[in-house]
Amino acid sequence: MHQIKHGSVLEVDIHGMTASEAKRGLEQLLSRADKTITEVRVIHGYNSGQVLRDMVRRQLKHPRISAKIISLNPGETRILLK
Incomplete structure (x- = not known):
């Protein structure tokens, strides 16, 4: 990653990762991300x-996530943090 x-x-x-690898990695990243990270x-x-897109947009859950924004770029999803 x-x-x-x-x-x-x-x-x-997260190119080249399986959905489960990417989900686990993103959950860890969100848990450890500095409070100054807002997106x-x-x-x-x-x-x-x-x-991977469907996992990020539908299955990824975390207490720090305040919103998910579908980007104009179809290969990207923006996650806004609390």
């Missing part, structure tokens, strides 16, 4: 990333 921090936004690329931009891909 590749991560890049841009100020208060953390960009995470996690998850790059899951579009063509072969539909399983």
